[in-house]
Amino acid sequence: MSFNLPPLPYANDALEPHISSETLEFHHTKHHNGYISKLNGLIDGTDLAEKSLEDIVKTSSGGIFNNAAQAFNHDFYWKSLSPNGGGLPVGAINDAIIASFGSFEEFQAKFNDCAVNNFASSWTWLVKNADGSLNVINTANAGTPITEEGITPLLTIDLWEHAYYIDYRNVRGEYLNGFWALVNWEFANENLAK
Ligand code: MN
Numbered sequence: 001m002s003f004n005l006p007p008l009p010y011a012n013d014a015l016e017p018h019i020s021s022e023t024l025e026f027h028h029t030k031h032h033n034g035y036i037s038k039l040n041g042l043i044d045g046t047d048l049a050e051k052s053l054e055d056i057v058k059t060s061s062g063g064i065f066n067n068a069a070q071a072f073n074h075d076f077y078w079k080s081l082s083p084n085g086g087g088l089p090v091g092a093i094n095d096a097i098i099a100s101f102g103s104f105e106e107f108q109a110k111f112n113d114c115a116v117n118n119f120a121s122s123w124t125w126l127v128k129n130a131d132g133s134l135n136v137i138n139t140a141n142a143g144t145p146i147t148e149e150g151i152t153p154l155l156t157i158d159l160w161e162h163a164y165y166i167d168y169r170n171v172r173g174e175y176l177n178g179f180w181a182l183v184n185w186e187f188a189n190e191n192l193a194k
Contacts, residue, residue, distance in 0.1 A: 018178030
């Protein structure tokens with residue numbers, strides 16, 4: 001068994017003008033696909049080839065972890081964005097954000113601060129703790145919250161430069177504005193209900 005590149009949940013140009021078709025196509029078919037190809041090469045002929053992607057992420061290290069976690073993180077990132085996204089949170093995620101951060105504006109400021117100051121190639125996440133409270137956390141390189149017991153990821157933003165350099169060059173703050181215009185609250189609500 002080997003892993004296949006999951007299709008994007010929308011067309012390559014569906015996130016314009018915030019994320020260009022050029023960025024999305026390259027990010028998906030070169031970077032995301034590259035992690036899956038390398039993972040398949042590393043697990044071929046081993047016991048891991050029969051495991052789920054999440055199981056591999058939770059039990060591996062080194063190159064296998066890096067490529068498996070990046071495969072998981074990218075699929076989660078695509079789903080964190082939507083052509084119909086943006087605006088204010090709705091439903092249970094709105095209630096949970098207000099309960100944990102005080103207001104949407106305070107949550108957004110904390111998320112932006114974490115993301116702008118997350119050094120080098122990295123990810124920023126909205127997560128749910130085991131007690132139901134929400135938090136914003138940073139991970140580095142391929143780091144992913146699913147390796148932590150009791151932590152459920154709700155949303156993520158890819159902060160590797162390949163995610164935004166074509167569209168925003170080095171200005172990560174402007175890429176964050178694009179993220180807020182696309183953020184998929186429906187996906188956050190699905191994850192919150194898990
Ligand atoms: Mn990426």
